[in-house]
Amino acid sequence: MTNALVSLHELRFRWHARGPEILAIDALEVAAGERLFVEGPSGSGKSTLLGLLAGVNQPQQGRVEVLGQRLDQLGSAARDRFRADHIGYIFQLFNLIPYLGIVDNVTLPARFSQRRRARALARSPSLAAEAKRLLRHLDLDQPGLLRQPVSELSIGQQQRVAAARALLGSPELLIADEPTSSLDTDRRRAFIELLFAECTEMGSTLIFVSHDASLEGLFDRTLRLPELQRAADSHMTAS
Amino acid sequence: MAILRLALQSLINRRFTALLTLLSIALSVALLLGVERIRTEARASFANTLSGTDLIVGARSGPVQLMLYAVFRIGNPTNNISWQSYQEIAAMPRVAWTVPLSLGDSHRGFPVLGTSTAYFDRYRYGRDKPLVLAKGERFADLYDAVLGAEVAAALDYRLGDQIVIAHGAGDVSFARHDDKPFRVVGILERTGTPVDRTVHVSLEAIEAIHLGWESGTPRRGLEIDVEQARRRDLTPQAITALLVGLESRIATFGLQRRINEYPQEPLLAVLPGVALSELWSVIGLAENALLVVSAFVVLVGLIGMLTALLIGLEGRRRELAILRSLGARPAQVLELIIGEAALLTLLGMLAGLGLLLALFALGQPLIEAQLGLHLSLGLPKPREWPLLAAVLATGLLVGLIPGWRAYRMSLSTGLSLRL
Numbered sequence: 096m097t098n099a100l101v102s103l104h105e106l107r108f109r110w111h112a113r114g115p116e117i118l119a120i121d122a123l124e125v126a127a128g129e130r131l132f133v134e135g136p137s138g139s140g141k142s143t144l145l146g147l148l149a150g151v152n153q154p155q156q157g158r159v160e161v162l163g164q165r166l167d168q169l170g171s172a173a174r175d176r177f178r179a180d181h182i183g184y185i186f187q188l189f190n191l192i193p194y195l196g197i198v199d200n201v202t203l204p205a206r207f208s209q210r211r212r213a214r215a216l217a218r219s220p221s222l223a224a225e226a227k228r229l230l231r232h233l234d235l236d237q238p239g240l241l242r243q244p245v246s247e248l249s250i251g252q253q254q255r256v257a258a259a260r261a262l263l264g265s266p267e268l269l270i271a272d273e274p275t276s277s278l279d280t281d282r283r284r285a286f287i288e289l290l291f292a293e294c295t296e297m298g299s300t301l302i303f304v305s306h307d308a309s310l311e312g313l314f315d316r317t318l319r320l321p322e323l324q325r326a327a328d329s330h331m332t333a334s
Numbered sequence: 335m336a337i338l339r340l341a342l343q344s345l346i347n348r349r350f351t352a353l354l355t356l357l358s359i360a361l362s363v364a365l366l367l368g369v370e371r372i373r374t375e376a377r378a379s380f381a382n383t384l385s386g387t388d389l390i391v392g393a394r395s396g397p398v399q400l401m402l403y404a405v406f407r408i409g410n411p412t413n414n415i416s417w418q419s420y421q422e423i424a425a426m427p428r429v430a431w432t433v434p435l436s437l438g439d440s441h442r443g444f445p446v447l448g449t450s451t452a453y454f455d456r457y458r459y460g461r462d463k464p465l466v467l468a469k470g471e472r473f474a475d476l477y478d479a480v481l482g483a484e485v486a487a488a489l490d491y492r493l494g495d496q497i498v499i500a501h502g503a504g505d506v507s508f509a510r511h512d513d514k515p516f517r518v519v520g521i522l523e524r525t526g527t528p529v530d531r532t533v534h535v536s537l538e539a540i541e542a543i544h545l546g547w548e549s550g551t552p553r554r555g556l557e558i559d560v561e562q563a564r565r566r567d568l569t570p571q572a573i574t575a576l577l578v579g580l581e582s583r584i585a586t587f588g589l590q591r592r593i594n595e596y597p598q599e600p601l602l603a604v605l606p607g608v609a610l611s612e613l614w615s616v617i618g619l620a621e622n623a624l625l626v627v628s629a630f631v632v633l634v635g636l637i638g639m640l641t642a643l644l645i646g647l648e649g650r651r652r653e654l655a656i657l658r659s660l661g662a663r664p665a666q667v668l669e670l671i672i673g674e675a676a677l678l679t680l681l682g683m684l685a686g687l688g689l690l691l692a693l694f695a696l697g698q699p700l701i702e703a704q705l706g707l708h709l710s711l712g713l714p715k716p717r718e719w720p721l722l723a724a725v726l727a728t729g730l731l732v733g734l735i736p737g738w739r740a741y742r743m744s745l746s747t748g749l750s751l752r753l
Binding site: 149204 | 336339340343344347348652655656657658659660661665
């Protein structure tokens with residue numbers, strides 16, 4: 096056992112039993128509070144790695160440990176529950192449920208997790224108040240904005256609402272899957288800085304995936320997925 | 335419950351398609367319940383074509399045949415009852431009243447019934463409703479006629495009009511009793527029973543117009559004119575059937591047996607309710623077919639919902655992935671889609687019930703007047719609950735199909751959705 100927030104060990108993943116090996120990582124550790132940048136071209140297994148960390152995918156071999164919990168040993172319902180309680184997730188695009196309002200979108204995690212609901216209510220008197228507080232921190236407190244349908248928001252605004260949702264109830268781990276790829280360059284930086292500030296306040300660890308290497312300077316550490324995979328390959332050939 | 339709220343919000347967002355789907359379910363459910371309610375009512379009303387009468391007596395044939403000619407005035411009696419037998423039955427103990435019925439003639443296709451004025455007092459239909467004269471009065475003179483509502487309406491007769499009765503039951507008859515025309519003195523209110531299609535005259539009138547017709551055609555040179563007929567003894571020789579009312583219902587079976595074993599003449603006594611439901615079992619097949627058809631209409635409505643949900647699903651892959659990322663289990667994704675189907679079906683059923691009640695409330699006076707059917711308003715009857723439950727169950731089953739697809743989708747693609 097390590098005191099790392101995320102720890103992978105001897106991980107092997109393929110989609111089908113006889114399919115090609117998609118992911119092979121011998122060891123990866125992410126410390127609590129760390130901001131990790133995972134870089135790699137399309138097809139390098141980034142999304143698969145995130146799926147494993149979020150407990151959606153299960154490895155065929157190896158250990159996936161988040162918050163000291165062996166995800167590879169949990170059943171699918173327990174993994175779903177673990178994800179609801181401890182992980183915030185931001186997609187590349189279209190993060191919002193079109194039929195919910197902005198505040199309802201942000202408070203959505205509380206519908207799936209009592210823990211996050213309780214943690215959100217510990218910060219604000221109501222879920223809506225906590226949602227508005229987060230939105231304000233992410234510069235989304237222009238008058239009238241909150242009453243707009245989510246489809247009328249700009250992409251940058253949508254991504255910030257998504258960030259607020261991922262942060263609601265202070266999940267320990269925040270996973271972002273290329274959240275800035277549809278933003279223009281100066282907005283990217285602004286978005287990441289806002290995200291950092293909130294992660295610091297919530298005490299969340301951030302794993303940020305992107306193919307855009309220009310962002311890596313902002314992060315504590317960069318992980319190049321192809322290199323990590325190669326290491327596993329060479330390890331396999333050596334043994 | 336959180337998922338059901340989500341399902342409701344998603345439906346509200348797609349309110350246009352959701353409303354269309356809901357409308358088609360509502361219409362089909364209204365049809366199904368309407369058919370069920372009308373057929374229940376039609377059966378009850380049919381069984382009450384004749385009420386308050388304890389026995390119908392005719393010459394020996396089958397109960398259904400006796401009902402057909404004595405009550406519905408369809409077909410011809412096999413034989414008559416002698417006047418003497420009629421009087422003996424009327425004098426039997428516990429018989430409270432009798433109404434003689436004499437059939438066989440017609441007026442422009444409508445049956446002519448010779449009877450006594452007791453008919454107007456004793457004939458009951460529906461829930462013990464008596465015959466009511468809309469205009470005029472009962473027949474008093476020998477050549478007076480009282481028309482059923484439909485006869486008067488179809489032939490546009492008014493009080494005081496003269497009508498000629500044809501010999502035999504055919505629509506077109508060459509043998510007419512045109513030497514003895516009748517005067518319309520009364521028109522009955524609509525009942526929704528065969529009474530509406532009947533021309534009522536006195537028993538003596540039937541006798542009078544047949545004077546000199548003993549061989550079936552008028553004997554030339556022996557015609558008896560209107561005034562001569564009045565002076566003859568017009569006591570009938572025979573009648574077609576009679577209605578019997580008893581002092582107490584307990585006596586029904588005893589008297590029925592006594593009449594059926596009547597030594598002088600082969601007679602048949604039937605209980606109208608029993609014979610009517612026997613008759614209904616024959617013609618009620620159509621009503622079942624109607625129910626089956628409306629059940630299929632409901633199925634079509636639900637398949638419309640299936641289509642809408644399945645088509646909607648393709649555009650919702652993203653939404654399902656978001657829910658999964660928030661920790662929704664695949665089972666909850668299934669629950670969301672089935673929840674939408676359940677809400678649509680349930681709301682559709684409620685709307686359908688409301689629609690039906692509104693239509694019934696609006697149409698009730700007209701239908702009651704035209705068909706004599708009393709459409710009951712109010713909550714579903716015990717007979718209708720299984721139908722409603724079946725609709726809901728089918729709706730849920732139908733929702734299982736897109737629900738299962740969404741479940742598979744969320745399992746196989748997880749969070750790695752690309753547009």
